[in-house]
Amino acid sequence: MPLLPPPSANTAATAFERLLHIMDDLRTNCPWDMKQTMQTLRHLTIEETYELSDAILDGDMTEIKKELGDIMLHLVFYARIGSETNDFDITAVLNGICDKLINRHPHIYSDTEANNEEEVKRNWEKIKLKEGNKSVLGGVPASLPALVKASRIQEKARGIGFDWEHKHQVWEKVEEEMQEFRNEFNVEDAAEIDLERAEGEFGDLLFSLINYARFININPEDALEKTNRKFIKRFQYLEQKASENGLNLQDMTLAEMDVFWNEAKKI
Template sequence: MSEISSRAQQLEAFDRLLTIMDELREQCPWDQKQTIESLRHLTIEETFELSDAIIDNDLEEIKKELGDILLHIVFYARIGSEKKAFDIKTVIDSLCEKLIRRHPHIYGDTKAEDEEAVKQNWEKIKLKEKGNKSVLGGVPRSLPALIKAMRIQEKARGVGFDWEEKHQVWEKVEEEMQEFKAEFNAVDEGAIDKEKATGEFGDLLFSLINYARFIDINPEEALEKTNKKFIHRFQYLEEEARKSGKKIEEMSLSEMDVYWNEAKKK
């Protein structure tokens, strides 16, 4: 894209999308059949596809995936209008009003000198708006566990419940590691208490996520990058084994390590 579109062009494009959505809903058999419930799993899939594009820093793919998600938003709004519950205008109006309410340092008299103050104001206002009895009440139940841990910790921090220094957080990681090691020593081949081991391992993961958050590392993004790195190296190993006429399942670990180490240099 050589230049940014004008506001008039952006509004014209959005109007075109709304028109196409109306036409599809009225004329296309597949679009006519869809419901809010049937779109749900597709929306989740599109969100993960956007996440992949962001991890890959593929701006062209990000543009495409944002379009897919925008289509879903417009689709939900169209269905909402059919139910006389909401339409795209009321969705946008509600969002605008929320943004104004939650940025009193921009649209009101509240002071917020830095990002942390903005986050704390946001969480306090959100808690009051939703009427939750708990600060953590707004964390979606269906979030993946790793992301949920991050959001729980962020929300607790929003009301001042957090460590003060990063060395304190790391000490907690080491404490949890020692507890896990003491209970489930890798050298001990005896049977373990699976339920207890699961609990201790969860504590260890939670503390590591906490430390990552404290030093401004997104643990979900970090793990996904490692997943991608492992996939790349393992697929290189598979391809090189095929070229050598070998079956990977029949290779020794030392043979595999040769290709694995080559992959690390790629």
């Protein structure tokens, strides 16, 4: 006889209990769910996180709600697997994050003062070091995409006061790195360059640009993704117009393609 799912809930607590009950049913009775491990779920969780990111960039609240549910399912799934090995359960997970938040917000739950965002961040990093972190940068995941990682590294360093004082100093660093790269690797002839050194200098330039973006409150990951999307939209317009005119992109000159590209920029 089929299991009856728990009824819809009216409160956050009972809705969460409903999800836990369904997870238990699936883990016990569904052939696919029964086979999953933390390792098999890992890449799916990453995919769900990127889907949530896409929904946020699109400003699609319906999709954001759906993707949050998918990620919530994954979190509950990991906790269920942890309980099967007696390592942890969902109660321990929730109490753990609650305890951490209380400990790291002494300006809310104790007598520490923090009057602005920077003081909160500075206290946060100090507390993490007291908790056993050997380095301020120790909490930056090694597998983060490089652009995001650079931003997090800079934010962490800023949290303990290791930072430029004025944004014009950061821009001077950008110009310095640009000049170094240009002088050595912007060669006009076909002379070979030291690719490894060029890569290092280019990385320095990108790092300084990301640093400047932080100073003017631009998220470099968001900025680059918006440019990616803009390029895709314009390039697809170019493909569409070429097709409508019976043209093949491979056979078109750059000047011919620029006609449609400039049209796309006006849309």
